[in-house]
Amino acid sequence: MNIHILTLFPDMFPAYLNESILKKAQAMGQLTVRLHNIRDYTTDKHHVTDEPPFGGGGGMVLKPEPIFTAVESLVADLQSQQEMEGVPVILMSPQGRPFTQTIAQELAGQERLVLLCGRYEGVDERVREHLVTDEISIGDYVLTGGELAALVIVDAVTRLLPGVLGAEGAAEMDSHATGLLEGPHFTKPADFRGWVVPDVLRSGHAANVARWRREESLRRTWQRRPDMLLTAVLTEEDRWFLGQLAQESVAIGD
Numbered sequence: 001m002n003i004h005i006l007t008l009f010p011d012m013f014p015a016y017l018n019e020s021i022l023k024k025a026q027a028m029g030q031l032t033v034r035l036h037n038i039r040d041y042t043t044d045k046h047h048v049t050d051e052p053p054f055g056g057g058g059g060m061v062l063k064p065e066p067i068f069t070a071v072e073s074l075v076a077d078l079q080s081q082q083e084m085e086g087v088p089v090i091l092m093s094p095q096g097r098p099f100t101q102t103i104a105q106e107l108a109g110q111e112r113l114v115l116l117c118g119r120y121e122g123v124d125e126r127v128r129e130h131l132v133t134d135e136i137s138i139g140d141y142v143l144t145g146g147e148l149a150a151l152v153i154v155d156a157v158t159r160l161l162p163g164v165l166g167a168e169g170a171a172e173m174d175s176h177a178t179g180l181l182e183g184p185h186f187t188k189p190a191d192f193r194g195w196v197v198p199d200v201l202r203s204g205h206a207a208n209v210a211r212w213r214r215e216e217s218l219r220r221t222w223q224r225r226p227d228m229l230l231t232a233v234l235t236e237e238d239r240w241f242l243g244q245l246a247q248e249s250v251a252i253g254d
């Protein structure tokens, strides 16, 4: 996957991109990230990227010309309009659609992505209307700029690229990937300050371990995110277990 990031602050990225899974994905050739400084696409003497808003009010607004030129130059780099056709140009925005694991999976199926990081009061509305194809928010709060949001997307998407996590870190069982939260994990020591790892995990009985994990995943989702159970794909056995949880919570007056 090739990800192009348009930002005023490209130096914010390398520390995160060059460690751990993202570093590995790049070394494997599964991920290429190209950082483009929006300022490099200005044509005026002072390299102005932002201006005060028409109509007054506080803050500055990112000008449309350098952003359009940056995206259009990617088309030129790719040598053909066709290569760029259908490529999502995604604006990081607190007004965008809320980012989820489902959107990460959707984006992981793309060959290329363009992520546009806003700053100040955001981008000129014509960028939204005539350039970007999507807007994504990483949560209902306002950040200073889109750089962290872009990194969140790059990270979540890269984990889903083939072979990047390897078998032992497979993403299929992660929280949200299955529509449920993942259950608890334990590692050595088996007894830490008298808090003992559940026997079943040390039993070596694969089917029992799998069932325990499924039930703990259901329990955790029931406790923390019951809304997710409305859309999760559940078996008869899962429904029976949830029924048990419901009875238990009635019994203890939860």
Ligand SMILES: C[S@@+](CC[C@H](N)C(=O)[O-])C[C@H]1O[C@@H](n2cnc3c(N)ncnc32)[C@H](O)[C@@H]1O
Pocket (backbone or CB within 6 Å): 091, 092, 093, 094, 095, 116, 117, 118, 119, 120, 121, 122, 123, 136, 137, 138, 139, 140, 141, 142, 143, 144, 145, 146, 147, 149
């Ligand atoms: C200070 S914010 C601008 C907020 C804008 N004035 C508004 O009220 O919608 C500057 C930039 O940070 C990024 N940003 C802020 N919060 C974000 C969020 N929750 N998700 C994604 N990007 C965000 C966007 O790129 C935005 O253009």
